Amino acid sequence: MVMGSLKGRDLLSMADLTAEELQELLRLAAQLKSGALSLRCEKILGLLFYKASTRTRVSFTSAMYRLGGQVLDLNPNVTQVSRGEPLEDTARVLDRYIDILAIRTFDQHDLEKFAEYTEIPIINALSDREHPCQVLADLQTIQESFNTLEGITLTYAGDGSNNMAHSLLLGCALAGMNVRIASPVEYQPLESIVQQAKAIAGDRSEVAITTDAIAAVQGSQVVYTDVWASMGQESSAQSRIPIFQPYQVNEQLMAHADKTAIVLHCLPAHRGEEITNGVIEGSQSRVWDQAENRMHAQQALIASLLGVK
Template identity: 55%
Template sequence: MAAINPDPALIQLQGLDLLSSADLSADQTRALLQLAADLKARRLEINLAGKVLGLIFTKASTRTRVSFSVAMTRLGGQTLDLNPQVTQVGRGEPVADTARVLSRYVDALAIRTFAQTELEDYAHWATVPVINALTDLEHPCQALADYLTLQEAFGQVEGLTLAYVGDGNNVAHSLMLCGALLGVHVRIGCPLGFEPDGAVLEQSRALAAAHGGSVAVLHEPVAAVRSAHALYTDVWASMGQEEEKAERERAFAGWCLNEELVAEADPRAIVLHCLPAYRGLEISAGAIEGPSSRIFDQAENRLHAQQALLAALLGGI
């Protein structure tokens, strides 16, 4: 394995929080993707022995929980699952108290919660790095894995077009912000009334203008995906929106990412989905299992992207 040659952009991340994709600079985002690729290829070995990551997840999780745990293990550290049902978090202990106490025990906190404001409260009171492991507003770790997958497929991401079709949700927000930093042309295709948050859209467009990309919102699926290099979708009803499921399925009729839409994209296009997927609703079985699919590579890349992030935040480089 090669010796680590620290990238100054990564060194700057030590001890910081990641609450939003926009917390990173363009150089830091690119450096994290390169570090993730190097770790995946086993070109580097990073030692975080003695470091402990605490997980506070108030929402269900498979990929995020497992990938963070395995990432810390591979880096030589360990993970504590601080399930709110078996800690005082679930009994209403104030965030200010929990964050300050846990900061005395662990070296970083990865938090999955319904509200971005709660995550920000943890970051305010904690004295260790706080990582957004998904909130109602963003999913920045997912976006890092997504663009790592795009980089693997095309060699680079700058100038590529990523078309996201579906609800303008937390995943869409992080794809917009992260893509804007990387010079990607991001299209969000959605029915009227399901657009991304206006403030996030404005922020992502400003970042895109500074880095050679663009962010557009379209309301017709074929126009959204035409000639795109990556086609991406997510569930139509996120966690916490279960009561809206039937209504949303009616609203999203015609928006299934299927073989017909894939045929409208660039011939080299890849298909992405952050999972879990509901075949026949937001994506067809043929698109998931077809030759263009990189969905399970994308899921694996959660591990590698989070290894890179943890190594940078915890001073392992």
């Protein structure tokens, strides 16, 4: 039975979930992946993507088709959005046509505006502030590897100011995991997100921010990284390399992690920059399971927001 508490709601941030709702989503994703549960719906998912995408676009599309629904690609370049139609006007029209909308955009405020002017569920498929759907898949992958989330320590090494670091802070705190962000001092997470994660974690788990990657990975069961320059930051990509080099996930860094540690990367990867080829292709890598789980986690999320039974 799909939980009813998420029906009709939006997912703009990992913090929109409770710890119990997160666990229920992960249980549902696992059931859907294993084939223990099959859900069907005849609904329409809209994809409004202002940013290029491979995994997000294909995983959302596959997830909806597997549920028996339909997908509309609302490419901004071939709709009135690209000609300056106000977001609130677009939102109110789409609200009459489709059943659920996933948006991949730059500004978190755009998602909030869509949510304000629609009754249908709005999903954050990525913004500059957060990437909650990726973290759902990440947590599913970690749970598959260790049969638990509670007490597991995840270290993220790299750009702590990006959307992945923010959503990992919140998601790990919700899951009862210890989370450490290792990044240069000028690229650390938003303090508001850090404080929010600490409030969620309470006394259950650790939330730590540091500039020392080696110290951060000590005893970690999960080592996570992402590109050093996200979409829209290409002009600074080369200048960032020497700044982030001490945070590269390589064989030397992994030697300091727990012997059972796994490696995650949300992709696409720049091999030889934030991660070495040997690590991403090595026995500790769970990157391809992680990518597959985008589809299963999003299938669970869509079904839950639509109230599919």
